[in-house]
Each structure stands twice: as C-alpha cells, then as structure tokens.
Amino acid sequence: MAREFGSVGVIGLGTMGSGIAEVLARSGIAVVAVEVDAEGIERGREHLNRSTQRAVDKEKIDAKAREALLGRITWTESLADLAGVDLVIEAVPESLELKSRIFAEVDEIVGAETIICSNTSSLSVTEIGVRTKRPGKVVGMHFFNPAPVQKLVEIVRTVVTEPAVIEEVVAFVEKLGKTPVVVGDRAGFIANALLFGYLNHAVTMYEQSYASREDLDAAMRYGCNYPMGPLQLLDLIGLDTAYEILESMYRQSRNRLHAPAPLLKQMITAGLCGRKTGRGFYSYDGPDSPNVVADAESAAAAIDTATARPIRSVGVVGTGTMATGIVEVLAKSGYPVVLRARSTEKAAAALAKVRKSLDKQVSKGRLEESAAEEIVGRITPAAEFSALAQVDIVIEAVAEELPIKQEVFAALDKVAKPGAILATTTSSLPVVECAAATSRPADVIGMHFFNPAPVMKLVEVVRTIATASDVVATVHALSEKVRKHPVHCADRAGFITNALLFPYLNDAVNMLEAHYATADDIDTAMKVGCGLPMGPFELLDVVGLDVSLAIERTLYNEFREAGYSPAPLLEHLVTAGRLGRKTGNGFRAY
Structure with a gap:
C-alpha cells in the first residue's frame, strides 16, 4: 500500500x-x-x-x-x-x-x-x-x-x-x-517531445514561405480538429519559452528536428515573443491580449477571387468514400455533378451510397426528404469519360497510386473542354506528376478534401510550379461556395496537414519502440496535456498503419530527413498485417 x-x-x-x-x-x-x-x-x-x-x-x-x-x-x-x-x-x-x-x-x-x-x-x-x-x-x-x-x-x-x-x-x-x-528521462518527456518537434516544423514551413501563418494554423484546426494552430500556440506559450525548451531538447537528443528554427531566435531578438509582448507570429491589440489585430501580413495572404473562372457544373471521377463524399458536398451546394465510374453498375452503386448518406440525415432530422431528392436529382452517374466533356472542373478521387491517377488525367485531357480545370484530391502524391500526363499543366491543381468530406471543413489547395493563378482563385472560390475552408500551399509531399501530422505520429512510434512510455500513457499525455482529440496511437489505428506508412515513406523520400524515416516498429506491424481498426489489430487489439 x-x-x-x-x-x-x-x-x-x-x-x-x-x-x-x-x-x-x-x-x-x-x-x-x-x-x-x-x-x-x-x-x-x-x-x-x-x-x-x-x-x-x-x-x-x-x-x-x-x-x-x-x-x-x-x-x-x-x-x-x-x-x-x-x-x-x-x-x-x-x-x-x-x-x-x-x-x-x-x-x-x-x-x-x-x-x-x-x-x-x-x-x-x-x-x-x-x-x-x-x-x-x-x-x-x-x-x-x-x-x-x-x-x-x-x-x-x-x-x-x-x-x-x-x-x-x-x-x-x-x-x-x-x-x-x-x-x-528523455528530452521533453512525452508531451513536449512530441509537441515541440511539431511546432518547430511549423515554424520552418512558415520561414520557407511554404504557407501563410493563417493557412498553417487553419490546416491543423480544421484538418486535425486541434484546439489551436501551431503558430497561435507558440504565441500563447511564448517564443522565448519555446526556444529554451527546443534548445534543451536538442542538447539532449541531438535530433536535428529539435534544433530551433533560426526564425525563432530572430523574432525573440526583435522582442516579438508572442502574446506577452503584443507581437509574435500575429499582432495583438496589446501585451498579454488574446485579441489578434490585422497587420500588413494579413492583407498579403488574402486570395483575390475576382479572376476566378465560372463554375456551373462539376465532374467527379471515382466511387470510393472520398469520391462519394465530394459528390454529396457539391450536389448539396447546388452544383450539377457528373459521377464517373468504371462501369454503369459501379456508378449506380456510388449514387446509392450518396443516397444512403442523405437518407441517414433525413432520419436524424437534419435534412428534409424533398431536399434529399433534389440533391440526388443533381447527380448524373456515367461510365464514360466523354460524359465529362462539358463540365467546368473535374475532381479526380481514385486510388492513391500515381500510375492510376496519371492514366485518369491523360484520359481527362482528351475529353475535357478548353479551360476546364483538372483537380486531384491526392493526400500525398506530387500534383505536378498528374499535370505532366496532360497537355494543359496550367489547368491542373490539387484540391485535397479531408475524410469524411461532408463533415470535414478543410480543403488544401495545392499549386504546382505550372498552375495558373486564375485556377488557384477558382478552386479557392469553389471551396468557399461548398462551405469549406481553403488553405494554400505549394506542391510538396504531405502538403500542410500530413507534412506536420505524420512526423509527429512517427516520433510517437519511435518513443514507444524505445520503451520510454506505454502507448496508453503517450495517448493520454497528448489528449489530456495538449487537448488533442485523439492520441497518436488511436489516430494511427483509425487512419490505418499501411496508409500511415505509405505517407511517411513519401515524406522521407521527398525530404531525405533522417527524422522522417518510418519507425521500424510501424514497418513490422504492417508486414505482420496489423493495420489498425480495419483488421482488428494495430497498436491495440479491437
């Protein structure tokens, strides 16, 4: 006792x-x-x-x-x-x-x-x-x-x-x-070791002008349901405090990902320490105030949608969960949608999936029966690419394999009218590789919806080196019209959300593998200590360990960063067929 x-x-x-x-x-x-x-x-x-x-x-x-x-x-x-x-x-x-x-x-x-x-x-x-x-x-x-x-x-x-x-x-x-x-006894223990590596990574992204501060923060709030974005959180913690914690972690771990981003030191030297000084990544209406005020950077980050192309009808290619979710979102917002599948039977089955989702909403009193009928009436199932000839934008949502996506883009390039935008909802593959399969790379863009599409607010708008600016403006405007929050980034592995999320998840697996803490204690620390909706192992099991491993390999292959190398334990679990909830076994048994 x-x-x-x-x-x-x-x-x-x-x-x-x-x-x-x-x-x-x-x-x-x-x-x-x-x-x-x-x-x-x-x-x-x-x-x-x-x-x-x-x-x-x-x-x-x-x-x-x-x-x-x-x-x-x-x-x-x-x-x-x-x-x-x-x-x-x-x-x-x-x-x-x-x-x-x-x-x-x-x-x-x-x-x-x-x-x-x-x-x-x-x-x-x-x-x-x-x-x-x-x-x-x-x-x-x-x-x-x-x-x-x-x-x-x-x-x-x-x-x-x-x-x-x-x-x-x-x-x-x-x-x-x-x-x-x-x-x-390791650098940063559980919460800080996992949290500050992620925060530091966000500062590096911002430092490289990869995405605006608003988009970095919105991506993690809307894409992962985090209570605060990383730069907002750093302003709250204090940039000087964050710098000291990262310095201490780096001295112990010698992990380059813990080495404070140079921008932090520059901001601290300039007296921009966050809320307590009235300025950090954001400007506040006074020291110790939580109220953000507009500054020069706010205006610079705004997207001008005046040049957006008109979107009257939309095509979606694919029949999986993402594809049918996107179809539902578009049709709900009043757009006529052509749903293209590989066969008439698959197209009918995909339409039935949308109808089932709408019926569920009707039974819960969230949607009128008549509204559900109108939404279904806006969807035209099709088995031929030629059915997409007159739409203003096509969103591809097929399997996450580059050869399959390139085949689809090559086919779309042949049938889509001039000026039609071709978008991919890939979560990690290079958008420019899809563009290369067409004769219109300026019209190709990433439009990454999050799963489940009818529920999740975020859309990552991914611009390649060749994407035209009016295409970016069009997809931004379309995202807002379907009641989503668009964030913008360049065409780089993981875009914003996955690029910040998966190194953090990988760090958690490495921590477990090194026997520093149990999976339960790590999950508890991040939920209770950091207010996250799920712990890293809960989330990995939901996403699927095979999907997570594929994303981590993509990140590692793009950045060649030693800290992004997938944890051996994750590799072993996938090899053993323990893929998470979908197989009944992952980091936990279900």
Whole structure:
C-alpha cells in the first residue's frame, strides 16, 4: 500500500509553484512554500489569493473552503523549514545549475525516506538527481500550466529511480485528482517531445514561405480538429519559452528536428515573443491580449477571387468514400455533378451510397426528404469519360497510386473542354506528376478534401510550379461556395496537414519502440496535456498503419530527413498485417 504524504514542500512560487501549492492545499495537504526572499513570497501569496478568489467567484469553492485552503500553507524563505516534509516539489526557473544546487541542499535537510521531485519540463532529471545522495528517490513530477486546471502530470523515472517510488508518486498524483503518465528521462518527456518537434516544423514551413501563418494554423484546426494552430500556440506559450525548451531538447537528443528554427531566435531578438509582448507570429491589440489585430501580413495572404473562372457544373471521377463524399458536398451546394465510374453498375452503386448518406440525415432530422431528392436529382452517374466533356472542373478521387491517377488525367485531357480545370484530391502524391500526363499543366491543381468530406471543413489547395493563378482563385472560390475552408500551399509531399501530422505520429512510434512510455500513457499525455482529440496511437489505428506508412515513406523520400524515416516498429506491424481498426489489430487489439 502506497504511503500517505501528509506534508509537502514546494520550492519556487512563480506561476507553476504557486499553482502546485494550491493543488496540494485543495487536497487537504499541509504545504511548506519556500521562496528566495520576502518579495517572492508576497508574489506567490498574491497569485494564490487571486486564483482562489476566482474559484470562489465561479462557485467552485466557498469562502470557508478558501480560508481553510490558504490556512494549510506555511510561507518561508528557509529551505531548513522543509526538514519534516514527506515529499518535496521543486519549481524554480529552468536552470540545471540552479536546480542541481537546490537538490543538493534539500538532500542534506530532509529525512532519508523523503522523495524529491522536479517540475522541470525539459531538463534531465538524471543530471539533477545525481547531485544528491538519494538518486533512487528523485523523480520528475511535471505539472502543466495552469496547475489547478490542467489534469496531466508527467512522472519521469530515471534509470536509478526505485520502482516503489514511482508507484507511490503515481498514487499521490491520482489522489490530487490529476492524471499521471510515466515516462523515461528523455528530452521533453512525452508531451513536449512530441509537441515541440511539431511546432518547430511549423515554424520552418512558415520561414520557407511554404504557407501563410493563417493557412498553417487553419490546416491543423480544421484538418486535425486541434484546439489551436501551431503558430497561435507558440504565441500563447511564448517564443522565448519555446526556444529554451527546443534548445534543451536538442542538447539532449541531438535530433536535428529539435534544433530551433533560426526564425525563432530572430523574432525573440526583435522582442516579438508572442502574446506577452503584443507581437509574435500575429499582432495583438496589446501585451498579454488574446485579441489578434490585422497587420500588413494579413492583407498579403488574402486570395483575390475576382479572376476566378465560372463554375456551373462539376465532374467527379471515382466511387470510393472520398469520391462519394465530394459528390454529396457539391450536389448539396447546388452544383450539377457528373459521377464517373468504371462501369454503369459501379456508378449506380456510388449514387446509392450518396443516397444512403442523405437518407441517414433525413432520419436524424437534419435534412428534409424533398431536399434529399433534389440533391440526388443533381447527380448524373456515367461510365464514360466523354460524359465529362462539358463540365467546368473535374475532381479526380481514385486510388492513391500515381500510375492510376496519371492514366485518369491523360484520359481527362482528351475529353475535357478548353479551360476546364483538372483537380486531384491526392493526400500525398506530387500534383505536378498528374499535370505532366496532360497537355494543359496550367489547368491542373490539387484540391485535397479531408475524410469524411461532408463533415470535414478543410480543403488544401495545392499549386504546382505550372498552375495558373486564375485556377488557384477558382478552386479557392469553389471551396468557399461548398462551405469549406481553403488553405494554400505549394506542391510538396504531405502538403500542410500530413507534412506536420505524420512526423509527429512517427516520433510517437519511435518513443514507444524505445520503451520510454506505454502507448496508453503517450495517448493520454497528448489528449489530456495538449487537448488533442485523439492520441497518436488511436489516430494511427483509425487512419490505418499501411496508409500511415505509405505517407511517411513519401515524406522521407521527398525530404531525405533522417527524422522522417518510418519507425521500424510501424514497418513490422504492417508486414505482420496489423493495420489498425480495419483488421482488428494495430497498436491495440479491437
């Protein structure tokens, strides 16, 4: 049975330390709160007063409970007052030298069985722990900000941490009403190791003018249902904080993908640190304000749709889930649609799929029966390419194999009228390779819908080196007319969303393969700590491990970046036929 921790010391009363002290006191624990001077204590006390008063104002606790909570905290400037505590949590600034010195001092003061924890978010717990005579009783206990609100706590074990200590700390964190995950002592632990590699990648994309800041952020919000885009999140975290975390991770991992993008250093030097300074990737109406205001970059990123070609009718080639979803989206928006399949039977079956989707919406009261009939009436099934001769744009949605797509584009080139746009909804193949199969490369573009197309808001508009600007404007306008959010990027493997998403998923597989954390703890860390809708292994199993591997191979072959090389574990699972939910086995059994 895990022992009780009746009294806990907290060293450092900044935002994190005072938040941790509040969490402990709320759980009925006596807290010894230590700061370096009276000014620090006053700052911590004021932070706690404000935080607990907000809780009273929101009726989360009453005034009596607040008084009792504050009464459990003893404030002191002396580490010697920690002598009788059962556990110590250090929450001073992220300096290895400072933390190590404090641990060495605390080690001489507290009892032999006292556990000493560091709230570090990125430094090596092992390096801190070896400065004591009890490295087996040293662990990382990384709370997330704000500590009273955020549920996740990363418990970081070193190679010498005693297993019983980990069990006791996990039980203690659960008693606090938090969600613990256990991870080995590696750069960034779980959440930061996976999150900051992704954020850094987004900065590099922006630095290279691959996509605008608005499109990078919108792609991840609408394409992956993330609560914030990467550049918005960096502005919230603070670019200087992000830089320090990446620097610390890079020093430990030597992974080039953790090396901070040069643009970060330039922005920090210029004082553009994010919301706290009023300017970062975006401009705000003042320091510490969340309100974004327009600036010169906002206007530059806008797409002028005045040159858009008229779209009166649309063709879709394909009969799979994506094709029928796109047909439904277009017909719902009032466009006559020619649905071309390889045979009359396949075309009829695809139309039946659309009808089934609409019937489901009617049964749920989301659509009138008469409206469903009108939508179906706008769809013309066909088995010949010649049926597409008069449409203004054709969207190809066949199998994700380049030879098949090139064959389709060559056939479309022969029948489509002059000025008709030929679009592909490929998620990772080079659009220019499809254009090369035609005599009209200027009219070829990527129009990547997300699955399920009737639900997902995002469309990636992918311009090749040859695509005409009025074609880009036309597809942008069409995306908006079918109530989607278009984002723009150049023709590069993965476009925006997959190029940011799949290296992150690959990092998670590498982390699991290295036995730093379990799949459950990694998924929990990203959902609870970062607010993501799914953990990486849940998502991989849904996408399909074979599909994921194919995308990762495409990214690696395009960029030749060692960090993008598919994790061996993913390769082995695919070889073994464990492809995720569709086969009943992937990273988990279903």
